Amino acid sequence: MSIPLIRLVVLYGGVSAEHDVSRVSAAHVLAAADRTKYRIIPVGIDQRGVWHRNDAAAEAIAAGAELPNSLEIEGPTVNPFEVLNGPPEDLTVVFPLLHGPHGEDGTVQGMLELFKLPYVGCGVLSSSVCMDKAMTKEIAARAGIPQCRWITFRDGVDDARQILTDVEEQLGMPVFVKPANMGSSVGVSRAQNREELDAAINHALRYDDVVIIEEAVVGREIEVAVLGNTAPDTSLPGEVKIGSDFYDYADKYLTGAAELMIPAPLPEDAIAQIREYAADAFIALRCAGMARVDFFYEVGGRGWLLNEVNTIPGFTPSSMYPKMWEATGIAYPDLIDRLVALALEVHRRRSSFSTEH
Template structure:
C-alpha cells in the first residue's frame, strides 16, 4: 500500500441489520487513516437505492438515505479502489454482494462468494463443520412451511428444554428466541419464520459465550478470546446494540488450555469454511463436559464501538486503524492471487 487507496465503504442494506451496518460504517470511516485512504461512503437504502453519503455523526437511519443516487458501475470504475462491505445480513453478507464485486473485478475486504454464503446459512455451516468433525451443540433444522406444533414436539423430544430457535440466514440475534415450553417453541418458530424460510433449533448449553476474532487469508491468526456475559436471558439484539446490559470481558475467563482450544478451533473452522480476510467465530464453552462448541461464524462482524471483533484485536495488540489497513492489504493480496488463477485465454 505505497499509494493512497480509495476505500469505498458499502453499508446499510435491506436487511433487518440495516442500522447496525450504518453504525459500523461510521466508525470505520472515523478510524481509517486519512494519509492512507480516501474514504468514500456509499449507503444502500432500505429500498435498495445506492447513495453517496457524507459520514458525519447523524442518526444511523439517516446515513443511508441522504445524498445523491449513484450507480454501482460508477463507484467501481475508478482505479486503486478497494471495497469494504459492511452490509450485515441478507443481500450483503450472504455472497450476493460479493458476487457483484467479483463480476465487477474489484478488490474487496472479507470472504468470497462461497464462504460468505455458507457461513450466512447456519444450516450449511453446521453441515460443513460436522463433516470436518468440529464440535457443535446438538441441533435440528426445519422450514417456515413445516407444521410448527409437530416441529416443536419433535425438537423438544430430541433436544429438551429450554431451546433456541433461529432464522438460518440472519445475524445480530434478529429473530432469535429462547423457548422454555412447547407453546413458546411454537411461537419462536413463527417469529423466526418471519425472517427466513430455513430455521435452526438448538439445545441450550449452560456455559460461557466465547468469541474469537480471526484475521488472514491462507494463514489466518486468531485473537485472544473474549467472553460475553449477557444482561438478559441470552445475548439478544438489545443486549448487543441498544443497552449496556451485557458485560464484555477481554480476555475471557478461561484456562490456558481452553484459550488455546478456542483459538485452534477458530482457525480450523475458518479454513474449513474457506473464509478469508476476517471472521468472528462464536463458541459455547461447556467447562464440565464437551469443552468448546462452535456456535456460528460471522464473516462481516460488527465494527461498532462495542463490537467484539475490533475490540479483540485491539486487546491482542492491533489497533483499530492498523486493523483496517491490514484488512485492505489482505483484500488486495486475495484479489491479485485470484486474478492470477483466472484463465481468460481459453
C-alpha cells in the same frame, strides 16, 4: 514522489433488519481509517436497495471533522457500477459493512466479483455458507468441530407439526430458535414449552424460510476474532456476560447491559484449544479476510461448542471483533490496513487464474 491514495469504498446500510447496526459500524470505520492512505468514498444503501454517495460524510472526512455515531443514508443516488469503479489509474478496494442478508450472504460479493474489484472479507461461497447457520453446522460437523445438538426446519418442505415432536424428543426444552440467515440476534427466541416453540418458529419464519432449533446450552459465551486468508491469525478470546436470558439485539446495541471481558478469564490450554477451533472453522468454511467465531464453553461438560461464524462482524465501539484485536496488539486503524492488504492479496490470486480453455 507521494504514494497515491487507495480509493476505499465503504458500503453501509442495506436491505436488512441489521441496517441500523451497519450505519454505526460504518461511522466508526470511517473515523478510524488512516486518511493519509485512503480516499474514502462512503456509499449508503437505503432499505429499498437504492444506492447513495454520501458526499457530506466524504467532505467531513477530508476536512478532519468528527463524524456522528451513526452514518446517515444521504446524498445523490448513484449507479453501483459507476460509484464502485473509479478512474482507471486509481486502486479501488471495497469494504462491505453490510450485516445480514443482501450484504453478508454472498450477494454483494458476487456483484463485486463480476465488477472484478478487490473487496474486504469472505468470498461468495464462504459468505453464503456462513450466513446460513444450517449449512455452517453441516460443514463444521464434517470438519470435526464440536457443536451443540440442533434440528433444522425448512418451511414448505418439513412437517410443521412433526417438528414440534422431534424437538421435544431429540433436544428437550428449553431451546433456542433462530432464522438460518440472519445476525445480530434478530428473530431469535427462547422457547420453554411446545406452545412457545410454535410461536418462536413462526417468529423466526418472518425473517427466513429455514429455521434452526438448538438445545439450550448452559455455558459461557466466548468469541475469537480471525484475521487472514489461507494461514489465519487468531485473537485472544473475549467473553460476553449477558444481561438478559441470552445475548440479544438489545444487549448488543441498545442497553449496553452485556459485559465484555477481553481477554476471557480461561486456562491457557482452553485458550489454545478455542483459537485452534476458530482457525479450523475459518479454513473449513473457506473464509478470507476476517470472521468472528463464536463458541459456548461448557465447564465440566463437553467443553467447546461452536455457535456460529460471522463474516462481517460488527465494528461499533461495543463490538467484540475490533476490541479483541486491540487486546491482541492490533489497533483499529492497523486492523483496517491489514484487511485492505488481505483483500488485495486475494484479488491478485484470483486474477491470476487462467480463463483459457
